[in-house]
Amino acid sequence: MPGRTRLTFRQDYFGGTAAWLALAALLEDTFGIDVTILDRLGGPDPSSVPFAFFDAAGACIANITAFSLPLVVDGVFVRAAGLQSGAVRPDFRGRGLYRAVMQAALDHCDGEGFEAVVLLTDTPELYRRYGFCPMALHRFVGPMPAQGKAGPVRRLDMASEADVTVLARLLEGRRPVSDRFAPLRQKEMFLFNAALDTELRLDLMEEDNAVIAWRREEDGSFGLVDIVGAHIPRLADILASLRVTPSHVTVHFAPDHLGWEARAVPQTGDLVLMLRAAEDLRPALPFGLPPTAEF
Ligand SMILES: CC(C)(COP(=O)(O)OP(=O)(O)OC[C@H]1O[C@@H](n2cnc3c(N)ncnc32)[C@H](O)[C@@H]1OP(=O)(O)O)[C@@H](O)C(=O)NCCC(=O)NCCS
Known part of the structure; x- marks a missing residue:
């Protein structure tokens, strides 16, 4: 009987393989996502601090994981934490386990002095009680820019x-893709998302030493998902190098480094970015989040 099961609270348990695999099983059962793919990509983010309940047999019953997610917001460095992998097994829901792990994670974030906490969810109402506010995500749509300079590209x-390995190195030293809102690094989630997304193309612009993550959007436009490099090439040069000539372009982050004017379009879909931070740490202008940075 789930009601009689004794549960043990554990935190910061990623050092143990059995506990990591037990969390992976919870996430596979809840979301149908296999996080053990991370093991061949270098492992989960080393800054991760998970908070969880385990049963006597070692099954992970409830979890939320905090990790360091340094951000740039309006040109300013923000020491932020992200929360991910929030789930409770169905038989154990409705009795406060999620509240308990969330409270432990938020106490940890406050104790560590994080200025902001960020999460992505399709149930924003669940998080308002903890002080999170929804922030609208945008895409940026505009015409194809002219007169780009083509350079060599390698898929x-x-x-x-x-x-x-090439990608991981570039992720370590990347420039944030936007000054309006962007993660500073996010290596592990980028590799994980890129490994799962079969539509995503990754092209290395060899002279710029920057990887262009892109795809064809459903509306036929060129979708610029993310750029990984110490230098951000201009959009015109990216398209010329990739030898594509779309009628219009969709960019998944604020395009302030791209040398291109675009219109911000609120993103449709279930995913909402929730931010718990002082008002002056919220982005002033429309911004997006690359799908490669989702967590
Ligand atoms: C959402 C989930 C984690 C809640 O777990 P739980 O252990 O049942 O939650 P708790 O019992 O601790 O409930 C905490 C509070 O959240 C509320 N709540 C639970 N699910 C909710 C939902 N989907 N929307 C809004 N509020 C919700 C509860 O009513 C409770 O409110 P109270 O404190 O006023 O009593 C669980 O249902 C689950 O794993 N769902 C599938 C995965 C998922 O959606 N994860 C979150 C993704 S970001």
Whole structure:
């Protein structure tokens, strides 16, 4: 009987393989996502601090994981934490387990002095009680820019260990893709999302040493998902190098480094970005979040 099961609270348990696999099973059962893919990509974010309840047999019953997610917001560095992997097994829902792990995670974030806490959810109402506010995510749509300069490009393959290493190195030293709102690094989630997304193309612009993550959007436009490099090439040069000539372009982050004017369009879909931070740490202008940075 679930009601009689004794549960043990544990935090910061990623050092133990069995506990990590038990969390992976909870996430597979809840969301149908296999996080053990991370094991071949270098492992989960080392800053992760998970908070969870386990049963006597070692099954993970409830979890939320905090991790360091440094951000740039309106040109200013913000020491932020992200929350991810929030789930409770169905038989154990409705008795405060999620509240308990959330409270432990938020106490940890406050104790560590994080200025902001961010999460992505399709149930924003669940998080208002903890002081989170929804922030609208946008895409940026505009015409194809003219007069780009073409350079050599090499396609990267997430199944190639050498290509993953190239990508991982660039992720370590990347420039935030926007000054309006962007994660400073986010290596592990980028690799994880890129490994799962079969539509995503990764092209290394060799002279700029920047990886362009892109895809064809459903409306036929060129979708610029993310850019990973110490230098952000202009959009015109990106399109010329990729030898694509779309009628219009959709960019998934605020395009302030791209040398291109676009219209901000509120994102449709279930995913909402929730932010728990002082008012002056919220982005003043429309911004987006690259799907490669989702967590
Ligand atoms: C959402 C989920 C984590 C809640 O777990 P739980 O252990 O049942 O939650 P708790 O019993 O601790 O409830 C905490 C509070 O949240 C409320 N709540 C639970 N699910 C909610 C939902 N979907 N929307 C809004 N509020 C919700 C509860 O009513 C409770 O309110 P109270 O404190 O006023 O009594 C669980 O249902 C689950 O794993 N769902 C599937 C995965 C998921 O949606 N994860 C969150 C993704 S970001």
